[in-house]
Amino acid sequence: xxxxxxxxxxxxxxxxxxxxxxxxxxxxxxxxxxxxxxxxxxxxxxxxxxxxxxxxxxxxxxxxxxxxxxxxxxxxxxxxxxxxxxxxxxxxxxxxxxxxxxxxxxxxxxxxxxxxxxxxxxxxxxxxxxxxxxxx
Amino acid sequence: xxxxxxxxxxxxxxxxxxxxxxxxxxxxxxxxxxxxxxxxxxxxxxxxxxxxxxxxxxxxxxxxxxxxxxxxxxxxxxxxxxxxxxxxxxxxxxxxxxxxxxxxxxxxxxxxxxxxxxxxxxxxxxxxxxxxxxxxxxxxx
Numbered sequence: 001x002x003x004x005x006x007x008x009x010x011x012x013x014x015x016x017x018x019x020x021x022x023x024x025x026x027x028x029x030x031x032x033x034x035x036x037x038x039x040x041x042x043x044x045x046x047x048x049x050x051x052x053x054x055x056x057x058x059x060x061x062x063x064x065x066x067x068x069x070x071x072x073x074x075x076x077x078x079x080x081x082x083x084x085x086x087x088x089x090x091x092x093x094x095x096x097x098x099x100x101x102x103x104x105x106x107x108x109x110x111x112x113x114x115x116x117x118x119x120x121x122x123x124x125x126x127x128x129x130x131x132x133x134x135x136x
Numbered sequence: 137x138x139x140x141x142x143x144x145x146x147x148x149x150x151x152x153x154x155x156x157x158x159x160x161x162x163x164x165x166x167x168x169x170x171x172x173x174x175x176x177x178x179x180x181x182x183x184x185x186x187x188x189x190x191x192x193x194x195x196x197x198x199x200x201x202x203x204x205x206x207x208x209x210x211x212x213x214x215x216x217x218x219x220x221x222x223x224x225x226x227x228x229x230x231x232x233x234x235x236x237x238x239x240x241x242x243x244x245x246x247x248x249x250x251x252x253x254x255x256x257x258x259x260x261x262x263x264x265x266x267x268x269x270x271x272x273x274x275x276x277x
Binding site: 038040042043045047049098099101102103104105108110111112114116130 | 171173175176178180182231232233234235236237238241243244245247249
């Protein structure tokens with residue numbers, strides 16, 4: 001437990017750092033930078049929305065009517081990225097990621113990811129992170 | 137707690153009921169719990185205990201690949217039904233629906249990108265407690 005609360009980043013700072021690092025991560029790993037990355041911490045989860053996440057090669061496959069192949073490429077890329085993304089999130093948030101759910105839509109070029117965290121990250125303003133009430 | 141917030145919680149309850157019914161009617165499977173989080177035009181849904189006993193059995197008996205294939209098909213069939221339930225109950229257009237399931241944790245996560253704001257939007261920050269499920273805030277990044 002971090003006792004020096006004032007030294008912790010705010011929730012907004014943490015989300016911005018995540019967005020920037022994830023954007024750079026995609027550029028570095030697959031040579032394609034999403035135009036926008038939105039990160040949102042809530043409860044013990046993190047939602048990440050990537051706009052324009054599909055590479056030019058996948059777009060070309062789509063244009064050439066190779067949708068199934070483009071899908072396979074995207075699934076493989078998402079699978080390959082998952083463990084590296086987990087490491088990046090864990091490094092920035094300093095909490096363990098216990099589950100990572102990710103899906104992409106080729107037509108909208110959007111990728112959505114939900115990371116389930118072992119704990120709520122330490123932030124200066126913990127009250128700003130909404131706690132969910134379970135529904136059934 | 138404001139009236140619009142209570143109304144919104146009611147929509148969540150209706151959606152939970154619908155999703156539970158989808159799983160029960162088509163798979164005879166009872167899911168454990170469903171949670172929601174709304175920000176901007178994005179609705180996050182987490183379904184715990186989504187995996188059916190046969191899928192769990194396959195996974196526990198060295199047929200993980202097959203369990204994954206089964207789940208991909210189930211997700212593909214359930215996806216449009218959840219999507220249309222959101223549109224109908226929340227009176228919004230779903231412009232994108234992203235959905236994934238982890239076999240080992242039996243958890244399904246879905247992200248719905250909404251095209252139009254709900255007719256009864258959730259309250260602004262001042263009207264709710266920080267622990268309320270629904271939240272509106274601006275994008276970061």
